[in-house]
Amino acid sequence: MSTDFQTARVALGARLRELRTEAGLNGKDLAERLGWQRSKVSRLENGKQTPSREDLEAWAKAVGESAAAEELQGRLQGLETQYRTWRRQLANGHRSRQELAVAETARTRLIRGVEVARIPGLFQTADYARCLFIANAEFRRTPRDTDEAVRARIQRQEALYEAGRSFRFLLWEAALYAQVCPREVMAAQLDRLCGLIGVGTVELGIIPFTAPLQRTPAHGFWIYDDRLVTVETINAELWLDDQENIDLYTRAWDWLNESAVYGHQAHRHIARARAGLALP
Incomplete structure (x- = not known):
């Protein structure tokens, strides 16, 4: 995986964590709201997994910041421009x-x-x-x-x-x-x-x-x-x-x-x- 891609993914994860903490939620609370495993929240926040567009939309809604979905989608698009999965292509x-x-x-x-x-x-x-x-x-x-x-x-x-x-x-x-x-x-x-x-x-x-x-x-x-x-x-x-x-x-x-x-x-x-x- 390219260093530039991983750096950008970590930055996206840090933004997700910021939104969660600003909402006063811990990882367990957010996972329960989303119906996810807590480990998924951790992987996304630490740049270990690339979120889908649906993941980002759900995250923004769960932390009460629906308007942030557009910003998060823009960050993801920047990742996808460089890192194009075969599944999508x-x-x-x-x-x-x-x-x-x-x-x-x-x-x-x-x-x-x-x-x-x-x-x-x-x-x-x-x-x-x-x-x-x-x-x-x-x-x-x-x-x-x-x-x-x-x-x-x-x-x-x-x-x-x-x-x-x-x-x-x-x-x-x-x-x-x-x-x-x-x-x-x-x-x-x-x-x-x-x-x-x-x-x-x-x-x-x-x-x-x-x-x-x-x-x-x-x-x-x-x-x-x-x-x-x-x-x-x-x-x-x-x-x-x-x-x-x-x-x-x-x-x-x-x-x-x-x-x-x-x-x-x-x-x-x-x-x-x-x-x-x-x-x-």
Whole structure:
């Protein structure tokens, strides 16, 4: 969880505590009014849990400060702008999130990215993407709109062939071996990667297992120009647009890039993974 997000959540919790104490209530009293476990009141006040909009409205009403609900909602919106839960983003399926990615790509000239266990969406074949969307919908128990999501992802890839754009991606070698799909689908995906080497707008680097590292590739992230970083976790996606985080992730990308190989060396690593599938 980002430090900025947690700091803001703690501040929101402190405001909730302030409203409770001003009303002359202790945690037990408030929990009884709300019909909650006392532990929930404690978690919210100490920044250990993110409240829902309904939680904030109920809190304001319970302490006799209904007018404070709007203020609390504003604080929560600030959190959600940066910390976007997958539960909310995928409530209606994957398509809307893919369309957002299409729009974000359209307004960006340079995208730098790191992936450690999968092929970047911009480079995926339709079949590879389909396998990921199906598995993700099953894992998150969200609506399955696989065909629409795949179409949106493939539409996004049109940007790869537009003059004036640049896509610089680093793949930890493990991503070439992670079989998140049938072997024949993975083989076609690796063939696709080989075909992208040499495309004018694309720079594809592979970080070999044996490469010396200044920093381990702990998780994937994408940098859009010098204005936005996105980071996926299991339960949420962080959208970081403050300069400190942008500089931090840019430095992480630069350090990892020093360990990457390109061109014919990258092709050789991809071809080795392809040969390991023992398919035509």
